[in-house]
Amino acid sequence: MTKNQPIIRFENVTKQYDDDKPILNNVSFEMEKGKFYTLLGPSGCGKTTILRLISGLIEATSGKIYINDKLVNDTPANKRQVNTVFQDYALFPHLNVFDNVAFGLRVKKLPNDVIEKKVKEALRFVNLQGYENREITGMSGGQRQRVAIARAIVNEPEVLLLDEPLSALDLKLRTEMQYELRELQQRLGITFVFVTHDQEEALAMSDEIFVINEGKIEQRGTPRDIYDEPINRFVADFIGESNIITGKMIQDFLVEFAGKQYDCVDQGFKPNETVEIVIRPEDLEITSVERGKFAVKVDSILFRGVHYEIIGYDEIGNEWMIHSTKTATIGDKIGLYFEPEDIHVMRLGETEEEFDARLESYTAQGAEK
Numbered sequence: 011m012t013k014n015q016p017i018i019r020f021e022n023v024t025k026q027y028d029d030d031k032p033i034l035n036n037v038s039f040e041m042e043k044g045k046f047y048t049l050l051g052p053s054g055c056g057k058t059t060i061l062r063l064i065s066g067l068i069e070a071t072s073g074k075i076y077i078n079d080k081l082v083n084d085t086p087a088n089k090r091q092v093n094t095v096f097q098d099y100a101l102f103p104h105l106n107v108f109d110n111v112a113f114g115l116r117v118k119k120l121p122n123d124v125i126e127k128k129v130k131e132a133l134r135f136v137n138l139q140g141y142e143n144r145e146i147t148g149m150s151g152g153q154r155q156r157v158a159i160a161r162a163i164v165n166e167p168e169v170l171l172l173d174e175p176l177s178a179l180d181l182k183l184r185t186e187m188q189y190e191l192r193e194l195q196q197r198l199g200i201t202f203v204f205v206t207h208d209q210e211e212a213l214a215m216s217d218e219i220f221v222i223n224e225g226k227i228e229q230r231g232t233p234r235d236i237y238d239e240p241i242n243r244f245v246a247d248f249i250g251e252s253n254i255i256t257g258k259m260i261q262d263f264l265v266e267f268a269g270k271q272y273d274c275v276d277q278g279f280k281p282n283e284t285v286e287i288v289i290r291p292e293d294l295e296i297t298s299v300e301r302g303k304f305a306v307k308v309d310s311i312l313f314r315g316v317h318y319e320i321i322g323y324d325e326i327g328n329e330w331m332i333h334s335t336k337t338a339t340i341g342d343k344i345g346l347y348f349e350p351e352d353i354h355v356m357r358l359g360e361t362e363e364e365f366d367a368r369l370e371s372y373t374a375q376g377a378e379k
């Protein structure tokens with residue numbers, strides 16, 4: 011991916027209320043212009059706090075925040091080129107669509123003809139042309155959502171912050187709005203910072219995901235990077251269903267778990283180092299016990315629409331989840347097959363820098379071969 015200029019930069023930012031544990035703890039990152047970023051993490055991990063710090067609704071306890079290379083710690087919210095779309099949309103129910111979108115422009119005392127032009131353009135962007143005189147109370151959830159976005163983009167912000175904007179919508183509308191938002195971001199070409207605790211939404215929409223846990227960024231990367239190479243148990247677990255088992259790296263390219271040794275593609279560990287192994291449920295292929303790399307006894311089966319979700323236990327009692335278009339019979343023993351590259355080995359307590367360096371060394375060595 012091409013690298014654009016940074017638009018937001020956090021340098022060692024900490025946010026703490028009173029003497030409590032910090033809500034954000036020494037967080038540093040950059041976000042580039044024109045990309046779609048998602049802050050993903052469980053409730054209370056600090057996602058909204060990062061948005062509020064960017065928009066200027068709250069102040070950092072320590073550290074520096076830059077927008078467009080300008081230190082903004084002391085810049086008030088209304089002087090930052092940033093707008094927010096809130097979860098509940100925060101629309102004015104007594105105003106119609108036009109007046110809701112025009113509100114900020116009127117506060118800025120722009121001439122009426124300019125306001126009219128800008129509002130119409132913003133409504134066109136969100137496919138609501140012709141809805142100017144509609145009352146907010148008579149609009150659906152998806153339409154209100156679009157009004158809220160129009161109200162934010164009418165100010166031509168450089169950064170749009172979206173705080174769980176789809177959480178109030180039903181599943182079908184939510185999926186439609188995911189497409190719309192992604193497409194809108196590409197048309198506008200501005201930076202979106204989107205907050206969600208839904209990993210599928212994050213994977214579907216983002217250029218880059220920041221996985222956050224307890225006020226720290228556990229891992230940042232493209233959806234593919236994060237899905238394929240989770241840095242630790244938290245990320246692997248949060249970003250989709252996973253089989254995570256403790257194992258041992260015997261030597262380079264050889265790992266032991268569930269009582270057996272397997273070829274893998276990982277290296278750079280100490281001999282016999284304790285590690286955690288991830289194998290995604292869709293990477294386990296059901297086969298005969300003879301052909302399988304190991305066997306499990308089937309405990310339960312659920313039909314999930316696109317696949318069956320099968321839970322089984324291996325000889326030493328590890329639980330395995332399998333996603334397969336093939337089904338099985340409860341109580342039967344089935345073989346499971348996987349390729350060496352389906353095993354992801356995670357070092358315990360590895361920092362993001364160490365993790366990135368290790369992955370890069372694989373690529374470098376791969377290139378030498």
Ligand SMILES: Nc1ncnc2c1ncn2[C@@H]1O[C@H](COP(=O)(O)OP(=O)(O)OP(=O)(O)O)[C@@H](O)[C@H]1O
Nearest residue numbers: 027033051052053054055056057058059060205207
């Ligand atoms: N004004 C405040 N005073 C004290 N604690 C606060 C204040 N505002 C937020 N917090 C705490 O900060 C933590 C992080 O909150 P934040 O809203 O950033 O989480 P979040 O990841 O956005 O979660 P959610 O998905 O539930 O909105 C929470 O534990 C919250 O209770």
